[in-house]
Amino acid sequence: MKKNLLINPSKAALGVLGAAFMPVAASAQQADAGVTFSVDGAMGTGNYTNEFYKEKLDANDFDEFDSDSAFVGSVGASGAINDTWDWKLSVSRTEYSSNVLSEVGEVGFGSASNDNSRTDAGLTIGRSVALGPVNTRLGLGLAYANATSSADKGFTDGPFDSFESETETSFQGIGPRLSIDAETAPISPDGRLSIVGGADVSLLSGQYTHSKGISAYNGEDSFGGSAKDTKDGELTTAGLYVGLKYAASDATSFRFGLRRDVAIMERADEAFFFSDDQETLTVRDDLNSVYIGMDIKF
């Protein structure tokens, strides 16, 4: 007997049945879903440089620099381990534009710039659970980060004819990562649009390398020196996002929304220019960004 051809329900159709909120259904879909590749881009602003100088100058009202601007790019992949557990891998790069201040009369230097960048990688093992009308994935795993922050300053005024200093801090570390991602029921009649959100936190332990260099010139006299110090330390990152997800097809979806990322790391300071003592500051970096992303399932 000739059989009729079965129509396999699409993700959009299952969405209107609330299938996304059923743990069994969700994991069953993931188990045969192959691998999903993700790419995201975000642009945002932060106030890291002013925060650094607030700490450095011990001046809570310091805001001479403009806001920092940054670009975040990330790629990721995810897939099922079995009907219950899944894995998720992501690598992202946060690159701040150089923040330059040409003239600061009150603090006595002519120009200053600040640069900041960080690479993050995370691998989590997780599972999805239904919390009321929201499908939630809890993930636990490992994170890695490599961060670099530097500050350059140049004087053309003061006790020297010219004076330049540079400090740089780099960090490399690894630690636990906890993440939660959530997706609501479809909010559009066609079952394709849903609200997404989530948060993550990584507690990294590793090694800081602080370096500084100064050079000064005053008439016939010149002065210069550099120092480097390595020590153990921690870096904490956390993120929060909320947005919309549009399932263009069973294999492709698009996401956009808002993110807030926080990183707390140490920074080298050269509070005493002529001292070999390596001072460090703890600076918090808050970055608010708009993101857009795409997932493709293979």
Add this chain to the structure above:
Amino acid sequence: MGQQSPKKKARVICLHGFPGRPSDWDELASSAGSERDIQSIPMPWLSAVPALPLNLQMVLEYCRILIDENAQEPVHLVGHDLGGLVLWWLAQSNLKDRIASLSILSCPHPLAYAEFTASADYASRSEYIDDIIQNAPENISRRIQETEADAATGLIETLKDTDIVRLAPLYTEILASRSISAANAPKTQDIPFALINSFDDRLLGAWAHERSVVHVDGSVQSLLVDGQSHFPHLTSSQAVNSFLKEFWNGTGH
């Protein structure tokens, strides 16, 4: 110069009812042969389809999306029982321009159903829905065993593949629809309809069929097959399939 293969006629998408499963339409596919593609949608009360407890809007939207995704050209739609109820309402959806025809088996027009529930005849046939709402599959099995001798084995097997609990809110909603007014009832003009019932369907009777014909505004063809089965496509498949093929051909698609 080689012969050109004949152009395929409009495809058919079928919606099974409860109890029911996609394979209910295999005999129709065999009957259609190579002339038409016969497709079917696994309805969301099957356990294999992940779904929360169902209401009519969810089922309508589920079917609308799947038909929209799978039928870019005019398509004949066939629905039995709850699948037929979906079709009464899809007739006025944004798909209506792509619907070549609607064939509804063993499912009265919502206004005819409202009239039926107000009739004395309904009282003797209402236990079926009560059993579903009260999640009493053993009663449903017993009733099928008693009333559907020709198809009982397959239908009872089908029951095992069904999540009856999901259907309770949908049938509660159907019962509540007995107060539907003509203004809120689905409109049916401009689409050719075929209505198929057993002459004395144990659940609906012939009267609901006749009233459904009255409530279709446009073209309607009617088939009443002998017997009391609620599943004429299974128990009188030859008559139903021949009627459907002739009906589809008459639409020009």
